[in-house]
Amino acid sequence: MAKFSSSSSSSTFHSTIQSPSTTLIINPTNAPTSHSHRHSDEKNLGDISMQFGKARCCDVFIGSSLIVPWEMHFVKWLRAELKMQGFSCSLSDRSRLRDARSLAVARATMDATAVGMVVVTTRAFSNPYSVEELQVFLDSGKLIPIFLGLTQSECLPRDIMERRGNLWEKHGGPCWTSYGGIEKEWMEVINGLSRVDVKLEVKEDNMRSCILVAVRILGTILGRKSTVERVRRWVEFAEEEFPFPRNTSFVGREKELLELESLLFGDGRGKGEDEIMKTSSDQNPSLSRLTEERVVGEISEVVPRKGKEPAVWQDFDGDDDDDDNDKIELQFRNGIALVTGDSGIGKTELLLEFAYRFSQRYKMVLWVGGEARYIRRNYMKLLPLLGVDIDVVTENELSLGKQGGGTKIFTDMEGEAIRKVRRELMRDIPFLLVIDNLEKEEDWWDGRNVMELLPRLGGETHVLISTRLPHALNIRPQKLLHLSSSDAMLLMRGSLVDLPVEDINALRAIEEKLGRLPLALGLVGAVLAELQISPCKLLDKINGMPYRQLPRSSNKEDLMLRRNPFIVRLLDFCFSIFYQTEKPKKLPLRMIQSSSWFAPAPFPVSMLALAGKDISEGSLGSLLWKICRRRFTCMCMRQLNNVKSSEDHELADIMVRLRIARSCTKIGCIYVHDIIKLYARNTDNANNAHAVVQAISTEGSIQEHSDHAWAACFLVFKFGNTPSVVDLSVQGMVSFIKRIVLPLAMQDLRAFSQFTCVLELLRVATEALETMEDLFLSNDDSSSNKSPVQFDPHLYNEFAHLRATLLESRAKLMIRGGLYDIAEQLCRTTLNIKEVMCGWEHPETQATRQMMEKLIRLQSNF
Structure with a gap:
């Protein structure tokens, strides 16, 4: 990792180096990028450039002499990152340059650069070009050494000369003799290197951190505030790069x-x-x-680009x-x-x-x-x-x-x-x-x-x-094959030690019946860790679960569950634990069943709990769970009875502890495996899907929960040959399209350029609205002389305006894609609706008419 000493230095970089999360403080009066210094360098460099036509002033010069792949990987990464951040950067391995012309260009670039970064490896001290680069940048106060596989404290002249330790046994000794150098000059360079304050110490396990620190240092030294801000945002994004925390119980593989x-x-x-x-x-x-x-050996002639x-x-x-x-x-x-x-x-x-x-x-x-x-x-x-x-x-x-x-x-x-x-x-x-x-x-x-x-x-x-x-x-x-027997036992036993022979035999029997499937083995380990039960009793309880046949399906997870009924019994047993809870009213079980209708992404616990609370108790597959409850009332889970009904996150924590769900890096979210989702879906009905749609529409945010918004759309609308699952009321459909469909379509267009799926979403929403409108208008009450519109004029007016909005949005998209004939048909329908509902002179009607006129002109030009 990059390290910085707190001692003072006489180099040009008079700075106070703080932690990577703080801003470097540079003395601008001594900065090497001052106007007079840069003007002199550019003048000298201009004479050389006229002769050789290559060298130009740059922000950073990187000197390297590498051959080990991970070292080359790091230097290429550093160079590319600096270029992307807008720094002009030159990379050179001068030991591989062929002629005097190339060497002269490289030397001129070294003199004109603002910052000199030299890669220091065990071979660098025997390389005349690396030693010269260190000397030049030390003398000018521009040096930032990059220690690759080394630390600054390991690069002491006496240790190198006397080949102390395994590090210098091969590459140490009188290194200056390998290129005919002078000992005194070589010693001065190494001694100066050991006193440099700003440095990077890179190893294979800290490369990203060093790149981040390097960009931050250079951005501060060269006065690039925007670069420092981009580094800060980079760190924020990286904090949520993983969807799940690291699995501390990972075994095998x-x-x-x-x-x-x-x-x-x-x-x-x-x-x-x-x-x-x-x-x-x-x-x-x-x-x-x-x-x-x-x-x-390369020097790239680069100028900062936007x-x-x-x-x-x-x-x-x-x-x-x-x-x-x-x-x-x-x-x-x-x-x-x-x-x-x-x-x-x-x-x-x-x-x-x-x-x-x-x-x-x-x-x-x-x-x-x-x-x-x-x-x-x-x-x-x-x-x-x-x-x-x-x-x-x-x-x-x-x-x-x-x-x-x-x-x-x-x-x-x-x-x-x-x-x-x-x-x-x-x-x-x-x-x-x-x-x-x-x-x-x-x-x-x-x-x-x-x-x-x-x-x-x-x-x-x-x-x-x-x-x-x-x-x-x-x-x-x-x-991937199934785990070995030893790894399977380790995954089930966890922290359990000194088990009697009968318990070990029971675990081996469970392992065999589960086919050493890691997901199921993890469930067994969690149950043993959280419940006051021995492996022998657990095996008896699972075997005592009533056998039930899952409905046939083409889904591969369903096929796996049907082929292994012991896994189904294990899941029945785990779910029966949640059915035992009285406070809150079986909410954990309802939350798990609701999870099967969400998108395949982490979902907020609050949204899941809201969906679970809307599920009626009669839809919990009560016959199976009541049988299970009568059989296992003696069992209890640690702290389960202490959970309060308002503490949804405590309930989610129970699900995580039992491995029914897993925690996510995003705060307040959990995730449920596909197998458990499909199992849960086989125990509920479409009422649960309706509760999920209502929870997403009420609790969801398009910006944060867009995946689940799409999942709700898949449940409400018919896409292709996939039928809809949830039937909404007229008012519910209007609210759903306003709160979910239109904002979701706009975001996906603006942020991700998702034309195909947005067009299809708007189309199926329009068709659903038109079908519902026909049913609404046909629902005439013969006992009175009033039409449905007269019964609820406000609802119908909202209904018609929403349909016009959908049609107009689709028309504008068709114009965007150049499909003017389809856009004209949609626009005419929109105009007819607005003329009837709003009137001829209404501003919305006039705006649609103007769009229609422009569309006609576009078609004539096209």
């Missing part, structure tokens, strides 16, 4: 983790130079040719063979891994553990839910996390003046937004993109292949995908 690490990072991490080059040459002979042909163009490595001699290089890169590692396995086998846990272990090697972990209806939207939600300036925020407003140019169709506009995400992921900045639970290879909305969402493989960004599909995306999968 070490072999699978090693395979993922080897697949994504390769076999060269930590090897020496000779080993790397030998391995690379053996694997592909053309690699050595490319290594010789491509110039490794925006984020891709960082391009520039070569002195102009040789660039990207296609060959990409081909070779893909042969070594293509940066993608696919984990397959049955539901509940532990795919998500494996990916989560990998992400936590190696998070410091990535700028951010980007977690994307792979469910078919949500994957595209989840992917587009990465835009703000990547810091992209989204043009669609203003371009996608539903106004006639921002139409899309006629022939530009919606798929092209959506593809452009997708390319913005892919472009950010194809830089030299490493991200870990995790797609969890990929349901299909094609997008549910338009059949777009999922591979179109992924960045070009072979770059710094890695992709991890989990799926129940046996094969997907033409990628060789890593299939």
Whole structure:
């Protein structure tokens, strides 16, 4: 991690370095970027530039002489990050430059730079160019050393000269003799290096933190307040990069983790130079040719730019063979891994553990839910996390003046937004993109292949995908098998020790009956930890649960439950525990049943509790649970009777402790596994779905709970061949469209450019409203001479205005996509409704008429 000493220094950076969360205080009078200093440097540099035509003044010069992969990975990442933040940056390995011209350009850049960063490794002290760079930047007071795999305290002259310790046994000694240097000068450089205040000490497990500190330091030194602010936002986003906390009871899977690490990072991490080059040459002979042909030492002529163009490595001699290089890169590692396995086998846990272990090697972990209806939207939600300036925020407003140019169709506009995400992921900045639970290879909305969402493989960004599909995306999968017997026992026993033989035998019997499925084993371990029951009694209780046949379904989780009735009995037993609670009135059970209708994302406990409270007690599958209650009334859970009815979060904590739900990093939210959701859905009815829709409409926020807003729309409306589940009243439908549909459509257009799904949402909402309107008008009471409109004119007026709003919104979208004929039909219908309801001279009617006239002119021009 980056470390800073508090001692004073005579260097140009007279600063007070505080913790990374505080702002650096720089003395502007001594800053190296002063006008007089910069003017002198640019004048001298101009003479050299006229001769060689390459060097220019830059903000940061990075000197490196690297060969170990993780070191190169860090330096490339640092350079790309600095460029993206707007710093002009030059990277050079001068030891590999071929001619005097290139060396002169590099030397001139060193003199003109504002900050000099030199990579310090065990080999640097035997490299004349690294020693010279340290000397130059020490003398000018511009040095910020980057210790890679070292600490400043380990780089003492006496230790190096006398080869003290394992660190200097190979690379120590009189290093100046390797290049014909002078001992006194070498000693002065190393002594000066040991007294530098501002430095970075980088290891493989703190790379992200060091990048963050480096950007913050440079932003403060060079007076870039906006950069410091972006770093602060970056830290805020990173705090919620993981959907779940780290699993402290994670067991086994070490072999699978090693395979993922080897697949994504390769076999060269930590090897020496000779080993790397030998391995690379053996694997592909053309690699050595490319290594010789491509110039490794590089200086990029960069000027600060607004925006984020891709960082391009520039070569002195102009040789660039990207296609060959990409081909070779893909042969070594293509940066993608696919984990397959049955539901509940532990795919998500494996990916989560990998992400936590190696998070410091990535700028951010980007977690994307792979469910078919949500994957595209989840992917587009990465835009703000990547810091992209989204043009669609203003371009996608539903106004006639921002139409899309006629022939530009919606798929092209959506593809452009997708390319913005892919472009950010194809830089030299490493991200870990995790797609969890990929349901299909094609997008549910338009059949777009999922591979179109992924960045070009072979770059710094890695992709991890989990799926129940046996094969997907033409990628060789890593299939997860069940846990070993020892790991299964460890997962069930937890902290239980000194168990008698009969209890151990009971656990082995449970393990065998559960098929060593990690999800079920975790439930057993939680029950044993939370209930006053021995493994033998638990086995008897589960065996005593009444057998019941689940309804047939094409869902794979249902198929797994039908094939393993012991898991169903285990879940029946766990649910029976919640049925025993009298205060609050069986709310935990109702909350679990409600969870099956929410989106596959973390949901707020308050919203879940609200849905549970709206469920009638008669819909709890009471016959089964009453039988269970009569059989297991002797059992109690710790602190269960002390829970107050108002403490919804305490109830959620009970669900988490029993592993029925899992906690989330987002405060106040929990998550329920798909198997438990489907089991719970088999014990409830559509009344619960209605309660969920009401809770989302009442408690939900479109900005924070948009996934669940979409889930409510899937329950209320008919999409494709999927029928609706919930029937709302007229007033309920009007309220739902106002509170959920229209705000959700507007947000998805503005933030994520989701034209296809928004158009479909508005269409099905309009059709549902029209159907309900026909039923409303046909509901005539013959006993009176009044029509339904006369009975409730305010409701009908609201109804008609809402239908006109939906039609007008769809018309503006069609104009945006250049579909003028459809837009005209929708606009005419809207105008007819407004003329009847509002009158000819009403401002809303006049605005719609003006839009109609402009639309007619557009069609004539088109």
